[in-house]
Amino acid sequence: MKILILNGSPRPDGNTAAMIRTFQNAVKPEHEVNVIRVCRKNIRGCLACEYCHNQGNGECIQKDDMQEIYALLKDTEMLILASPIYYHGISGQLKCVIDRFYSALYPKAPECLKKTAMFLSSGDPDMEAGAKFSYEGDFLGYLGLEGMGIYTNHDPDYMKNIAEMAASL
Ligand SMILES: Cc1cc2nc3c(=O)[nH]c(=O)nc-3n(C[C@H](O)[C@H](O)[C@H](O)COP(=O)(O)O)c2cc1C
Numbered sequence: 001m002k003i004l005i006l007n008g009s010p011r012p013d014g015n016t017a018a019m020i021r022t023f024q025n026a027v028k029p030e031h032e033v034n035v036i037r038v039c040r041k042n043i044r045g046c047l048a049c050e051y052c053h054n055q056g057n058g059e060c061i062q063k064d065d066m067q068e069i070y071a072l073l074k075d076t077e078m079l080i081l082a083s084p085i086y087y088h089g090i091s092g093q094l095k096c097v098i099d100r101f102y103s104a105l106y107p108k109a110p111e112c113l114k115k116t117a118m119f120l121s122s123g124d125p126d127m128e129a130g131a132k133f134s135y136e137g138d139f140l141g142y143l144g145l146e147g148m149g150i151y152t153n154h155d156p157d158y159m160k161n162i163a164e165m166a167a168s169l
Contacts, residue, residue: 001169002112003033004076006069008083008094010039015121015153016082022159023080023119026166034072039093041065043100052103060103069097073104078115078148078169081135085122088130098138109143116140117148117165125154 005023009016024033042065051061060066073079081098083090090098105113116139120128132150140147148165151158 001031001077001115002072002075003027003031003078003080003169004069004072005033005035005080005082006094006097007035007037008039008081008091008097009037009121010091010093011084012037014084016084016119019119019121019151019153019158019162020080020082022162023166026163027169028167031169036069036072038097039091041068041093043069043093043096045096046099046102053107056103058103060100062100066097066100069100070104073101073113074110075112076110077112078117079113079139079145080117080119081139082119083121083131085120085127085131088127089134090120090131098134105143109145113143114146115148115169116145118150119162120150121153128152 005020007016007020020035044062044064049061052058083094118135120131139145151162
């Protein structure tokens with residue numbers, strides 16, 4: 001299975017990165033895992049120009065580093081959104097990427113994309129409601145992907161649970 005992990009943290013060795021490492025160490029080697037550190041990329045917000053849904057035929061008019069993610073999304077089977085919580089939501093850098101999914105995943109995601117999961121890290125507990133709400137509404141609800149869990153760093157078993165989910169794939 002092709003798995004794409006989008007890391008929304010700017011910190012190379014932060015808590016989100018540790019969750020991703022746990023996943024990578026536990027996942028079977030037959031899977032291909034790509035991790036994109038979105039904060040190292042030049043990815044602008046959606047322009048709402050609707051070019052993608054009109055003459056663009058699903059292609060975004062903005063030619064920035066999002067093109068790398070669009071290319072990966074074409075055959076991604078599992079998408080993992082990993083982010084620190086900033087003011088009750090995911091990081092702004094990852095939010096820009098998700099808004100740019102407008103051309104590639106909406107109104108319909110590629111057939112191959114079936115599963116998703118979310119890794120969230122916050123300073124205080126119970127700060128994830130905003131991030132969970134949009135993930136559940138869009139990725140589980142609207143796109144109908146199979147949710148493989150939401151993992152948060154204030155759950156005492158979160159690393160074990162991530163490793164178990166990874167190994168189960
Ligand atoms: C700009 C900014 C905003 C933050 N906002 C919150 C917040 O609203 N609630 C919270 O619990 N932690 C907040 N934090 C703390 C981070 O969510 C926390 O340190 C997280 O574990 C960092 O993950 P990372 O190490 O993967 O970058 C914020 C940190 C920054 C830099």
